[in-house]
Amino acid sequence: MDRASRYKIRRTLGRVAFRAYCALSYIFLLSPMVVVIGTSLNGPKASTDASFQFPPENISLHWYARIPEAQIEALALSFALAGIVAVLACILGVPAALGLVRSNLPGKALISTVFRAPLQIPSIVTGIAFLQLFYLIGDLTGVYWQGTLFGLVLGHVFVATPYVVGTVTAVLQRFDMRLEEAALIHGASRWRAFRRVTLPVIMPGVYAGGLYAFMVSFGDVPIAIFLTAPGFVTYPVELFTALENDFDPSIMASASMVIFLCLILLLAVQKLVGLDTLLRTGGGGGR
Amino acid sequence: MTARWGLVLLPPFIFSFFLVAASQSVFLELSFFEDLGLGRKGEDFVLDNYTRFLTDSFYLHALWTTIKTSALAALFTLVLGFPVAYLIARMRSQWAMVLIAGIVVATFVTIVIKVYGLIVIFSANGILNRSLMEIGILSEPFTIFGNVSGVVIGLMHFTLGFGVLLLYSVIQTIPRSLEDAAAIHGANRWRVYRRVIFPLALPGVTVGALMIFNMCMGAFTSAALLGGGRVFTLPVLVQRVVMMELKFSMGATLAAILLVSVIAINLLSIFMLRRMKAAHLVVV
Structure with missing residues (x-):
């Protein structure tokens, strides 16, 4: 064997080893979700402990028909909450980003620090902070916000808004102001120029930020665990307490549905703005 | 024109500022009152809770556990994540998008669901332990419930997707031409x-x-579930002390200590990033 072919073989081997290693990382990363979906397909009489059987036995949608009321209510609450939070985060975050990028206020760095502060605070700290704040407000006014939708929305908007500020800022910084000026020169009013030129350009950033906000709220445990009440829990908190107390195999079914929902949302984003926009504007990343 | 944009900024700024200031000041203040249990607090502004933290080996051990598990999880996240990030960053085919989508799904699905999957995978008579014992690699099942390795694995699932995306953006700043030149x-x-x-x-x-280390320091869900009431990190203790033991001020103190350590590490990383930017080492 000559030197060149020996080199070639070594190179190929190296490449194969590298790819195998990456494949292992992927298996590590994705296996829990695959296993949850697989386990959810167990039939009513899997041989061992029904909920833990993987690969599934007697494949059926048995458990999908038996998702208890409590979980469905929790899912509905989480959906509504995440939707409200995403909208509010955009309502707060878009003007904030516009102001941060386009104004020349003194102390802009400080203002931007305030907007980004919630990302620096561990969620569990945010949870206890809002709980104590609500206790204080309740003691003063007699109205307690923990265990209400309003309280949950407040806590989640707090952590979700920075994501919108981040994504929209990222898009705005690349925005060519001459586009808007051109519209103004051609006789558009300021509002019309903004609505017809600027807004369409920053929309991908708004979608990306809104998606982050939705996901942050939809997946949160550490804040919601302080702000929910018995009979009024979000889906992740319901799962959290179920694991600590008694375990119901139907959880795997509802969890699988949530995984599929994430996939669908992702596909929608890919169609709407492209995954690369989501990454390029990744406002602080997932938590 | 620019002044108007300042006005646009004002309402969200006031709202955010109020939320940050109000929420943080209330619990920080609470942390300075002696804890009398059952949600009651002392009258005086004292450092009792903080001295309790520094003198009680249980709390100090929790701090140490937090640092240890976070450091391990951050290290393993880098080791597992860097090659993947490199692979995606240098890929020229359409498959790159599929691989990225896999990572993004993993970061979007809530950690609670992933913990359920992990528990099935690592259960004593689960598929992994049975096959590993059959081959003879393990003599007894490797479980992740209630021990440090479980917490580390849980933390890695919390950070790995995010870590890959982060490293991906780092590698993208290195021109491919440099590699070609070396080759x-x-x-x-x-x-x-x-x-x-x-x-x-x-x-x-x-x-x-x-950043990953910091995420782990503040991670609650995976640590609480996989710690199974036997491994205590600071975030787990915060929830436990407040919700189960109803020690509000002590919980506030623990939260304050967690907050201060996390912010200190953040400032360090911002400072390092500034210096690197100044030296043109990163293009962010």
């Missing part, structure tokens, strides 16, 4: 990694490592 001059792949990619990625990787 043309006779460096083999390993040498290119060691002498070109690694040194150029190091600053970004260091900052990324600090």
